[in-house]
Amino acid sequence: MEIPIFTVDAFTNLPFKGNPAAVCLLENKLQDELYQKIAAEMNLSETAFVTKLKPTDSFSSGARFGLRWFTPTNEIALCGHATLASAAALFYRKENPNPVVEFETLSGELQVRQHGESLVMNFPLNKPEVQDFNKFSNVIKATVGDLPVQEVCYCKTTKKLVVRLADTCDRSALTSLSPVAETLLKSESSGKVKSIIITSKGAPTVQPGYDFFSRNFAPWNGIPEDPVTGSAHTVLAAYWSEKLGKKKMLAYQCSKRGGELELEVRDDGRVDIAGRAVVLLQGTLKL
Numbered sequence: 001m002e003i004p005i006f007t008v009d010a011f012t013n014l015p016f017k018g019n020p021a022a023v024c025l026l027e028n029k030l031q032d033e034l035y036q037k038i039a040a041e042m043n044l045s046e047t048a049f050v051t052k053l054k055p056t057d058s059f060s061s062g063a064r065f066g067l068r069w070f071t072p073t074n075e076i077a078l079c080g081h082a083t084l085a086s087a088a089a090l091f092y093r094k095e096n097p098n099p100v101v102e103f104e105t106l107s108g109e110l111q112v113r114q115h116g117e118s119l120v121m122n123f124p125l126n127k128p129e130v131q132d133f134n135k136f137s138n139v140i141k142a143t144v145g146d147l148p149v150q151e152v153c154y155c156k157t158t159k160k161l162v163v164r165l166a167d168t169c170d171r172s173a174l175t176s177l178s179p180v181a182e183t184l185l186k187s188e189s190s191g192k193v194k195s196i197i198i199t200s201k202g203a204p205t206v207q208p209g210y211d212f213f214s215r216n217f218a219p220w221n222g223i224p225e226d227p228v229t230g231s232a233h234t235v236l237a238a239y240w241s242e243k244l245g246k247k248k249m250l251a252y253q254c255s256k257r258g259g260e261l262e263l264e265v266r267d268d269g270r271v272d273i274a275g276r277a278v279v280l281l282q283g284t285l286k287l
Contacts, residue, residue, distance in 0.1 A: 003285040006093060007044070008085035011228040011259035011275035013117070018259040018277070019228035021085035022047040024285065025059050025094075029066075032075075038285065039070035045223045046071055048082035050090070053104070059094040067103035067110070073222030078107040078158065080121060080230010080273055081259075087112035087119050088277035118262070120274040121230065125265060127238040128153035128162050136161055139188035143179045143196050143217060155235045159194035162235060169200050171213050174254045181219035194220045197232050199239075202252070208260075211249040212240045228259030230273050237273075241265045 004025045012018030022042040026049055039047040050059070051066035059065075067086060069079035083103065090096040091114060100113040111122040131152045133140065140149060140163055148166035155162070165173060177198060184196070195218035202210035214236055216229040226232075233251060240249060241263075249263045262274040 001287045003287065005283055005285050006085070006089045006279055007042075007281040008088050009278045009280055010081035010084040010088070011230075011253075011261055012257075012278060013276040015278050015280055017257050018275075019081040019226065019257065020044050020280070021079075021082040023082070023086050023089045024049045025089065026051045028052070034287075035068065035070050035075070036073075040072045043072055045226050046076070046079045046082040048079070048086045050086050050103075059090060060096055061098075062096070063098045063100070064102045064104070065090075067105045069105075071221045071223055075106075076221060076231075078105070078123075078231045078234070080123065080233065081228055081275075083110060083112065083121055084119055084230065084275055084277050087121075088279055091119070092277075092279050093282060115274065118274045118276050120272050122266075123230070123234050123271050123273055125238050125269055125271045126155050126157050126160075126234045128155040128160070128235050131161075136188070136193070139184060139193060139196060142183045142187040144177060144198060147173055153235075153239060154192075158231060158235055159192060160232060160235050161193045161196045162239060163196065163198050164239075165198065165200040167201050171200070171203070171254060174198060174200055174213050174215050177215060179217055181217075181224040184217060184219050188220075194218060195223075195226070195229075195232065197229075197236065199236060202250075209250055210252045211244060211246065212236065213252050213254050215254050225255055227255040227257040228253045228261070228275075230261070230275075233261055233263060233273055234271055237263045237265055237271045 199214040
């Protein structure tokens with residue numbers, strides 16, 4: 001069996017920036033064990049598997065596909081950057097002419113459309129709820145140390161914990177964080193938290209005008225730090241849209257690789273997440 005595979009840097013227009021994902025184009029579904037073995041072998045934060053829904057479909061002309069995402073250790077219900085990467089493989093390498101491609105996923109139907117040099121994903125909006133700091137104090141302190149915390153929220157749907165630093169903290173406070181994955185796992189073992197997002201208010205008056213910053217740590221999914229996280233921004237977009245009173249926002253995830261996301265909260269309870277992508281590598285898995 002031969003499987004076309006790509007590595008794509010998502011949420012960037014430069015190689016070696018943004019968040020890398022592997023994308024496999026499958027003629028037929030695989031056994032679950034094999035999906036996980038391939039993802040572990042690729043050893044990226046996510047490997048995406050795009051599957052034909054009908055034997056007569058073509059990756060070069062079809063408009064609807066199946067899509068699953070696996071980390072090196074487990075399957076996940078939603079992944080933004082690997083969805084962006086999957087669309088980039090179809091649009092840029094398979095030269096799919098459709099203005100929109102749709103994916104059937106564990107999070108329902110997801111659409112990605114081309115818009116200029118960007119790809120725009122239509123995702124569910126996941127609003128977090130405010131929590132008592134003390135309920136999660138151990139994992140918060142293991143992540144941010146003594147930095148002042150303004151608010152703590154939790155999204156039950158995505159199992160993401162959002163920690164907003166005080167507005168006195170600038171971007172450098174985020175970039176200085178270096179939590180230890182093993183310590184995070186020990187400090188939160190209930191299964192409620194699958195990633196912890198640290199965020200702070202941006203500097204919209206300073207070019208390019210970021211509305212907020214973030215970093216995302218997910219050792220519970222086998223990812224010590226995810227460089228740029230689309231699914232996290234389904235939660236962050238809901239949070240910051242309410243706090244800032246804005247529908248359209250520009251966000252920057254401050255990992256070492258870094259990545260930029262354009263967000264628009266829609267009236268239908270969903271969010272458009274736009275970014276660019278670079279297809280870096282193309283090859284064949286021979287199994």
